[in-house]
Amino acid sequence: MGTKSFLKQARRAAANELPFWKRKTLAQMSKQEWESLCDGCGMCCVNKLEYEGTGELAQTDTCCKLLDPRTARCKDYKNRKKIVPDCIQLTPKVVEKMDWLPKTCGYRLVHLGQDLYWWHPLISGDPETVHQAGISARGRVISEDLVEDISDRVGSCPRTWCRRPLIGPPERPPRVRRWRAGQRPAR
Ligand code: SF4
Numbered sequence: 536m537g538t539k540s541f542l543k544q545a546r547r548a549a550a551n552e553l554p555f556w557k558r559k560t561l562a563q564m565s566k567q568e569w570e571s572l573c574d575g576c577g578m579c580c581v582n583k584l585e586y587e588g589t590g591e592l593a594q595t596d597t598c599c600k601l602l603d604p605r606t607a608r609c610k611d612y613k614n615r616k617k618i619v620p621d622c623i624q625l626t627p628k629v630v631e632k633m634d635w636l637p638k639t640c641g642y643r644l645v646h647l648g649q650d651l652y653w654w655h656p657l658i659s660g661d662p663e664t665v666h667q668a669g670i671s672a673r674g675r676v677i678s679e680d681l682v683e684d685i686s687d688r689v690g691s692c693p694r695t696w697c698r699r700p701l702i703g704p705p706e707r708p709p710r711v712r713r714w715r716a717g718q719r720p721a722r
């Protein structure tokens with residue numbers, strides 16, 4: 536074998552050793568790979584408000600009525616669109632446009648060419664680590680059904696780093712426009 540073809544093969548082997556999220560784009564992933572990119576944090580199902588005029592986003596500590604706050608999972612993922620029509624189905628194109636996905640979201644990280652964090656189940660091998668790391672919605676949010684006005688809940692984001700960039704004294708009352716996303720991708 537010539538040097539050139541050996542190097543070519545070696546490069547290919549080295550590339551194949553990289554985990555799929557480092558060598559594939561979102562659009563190239565298989566269904567199984569795509570689904571495994573969700574770390575199960577549930578933060579995309581936490582209600583956010585957008586301020587009119589500035590477009591600023593504010594986190595609340597309320598979640599979609601279908602999110603189970605004890606597990607941070609959708610209670611009826613299969614039928615969710617019938618119950619919550621504005622639930623957004625994640626696809627590679629949708630991820631590209633959604634600047635409000637949490638900075639820790641696996642889809643967002645891969646889209647931006649960044650690596651997954653240590654707590655991601657694909658790294659740790661344990662779906663519990665996302666909760667242990669304190670970055671998930673589990674046990675930290677309440678259902679929107681239990682709240683009269685979710686705009687009263689601004690500034691109560693369960694994750695401290697969400698508050699810094701997103702919360703300032705609002706100059707205008709928030710427009711009640713909810714942004715949420717499905718926890719799992721298009722099938
Ligand atoms: S899709 Fe939602 S639940 Fe999954 S990692 Fe992203 S923010 Fe978390």
Ligand code: SF4
Pocket residue numbers: 579580599600601602603608609610611612615616619622623715716717718719
């Ligand atoms: S996946 Fe959609 S319907 Fe289910 S909890 Fe999240 S936002 Fe609600």
